[in-house]
Amino acid sequence: MSIANLPAIRVCRSDWNKDRVVGQKHPLMPKHVWAIPMRLVIVENHRDLALFNLASDSKLRGCDLVKLKVTDIYT
Template sequence: METTAINTPGRVPWNKGKFTGQKPSLKLKEIWAIRIRLQLSALTRDLAIFNLAIDSS
């Protein structure tokens, strides 16, 4: 059985040349901005989940 390799010379990986490592953590100012926005929107569940995520890290 003959196998043929399909070569696609024009194909570029989606992450070529992009930084793929760990992202920088949120700053305290950004955390409080998110908390205030969730409180003003009355999204209690989302605020609780956000606080849990922040407190667990």
């Protein structure tokens, strides 16, 4: 018994990135970088402020910061 060749069924969905900006983004301007810690101080988010300061001082990426433990920093 042979199976007849059926036409391919395609779902009509739009692209997930249609009308969105894709690719490399522009870097942050210095005034935006200075605004981030000020906002974190205002909302008293000490953890994110410490991570932001550590990232900017050490030039680590976000994925590297997440892997850090307190024992790696605190001596």
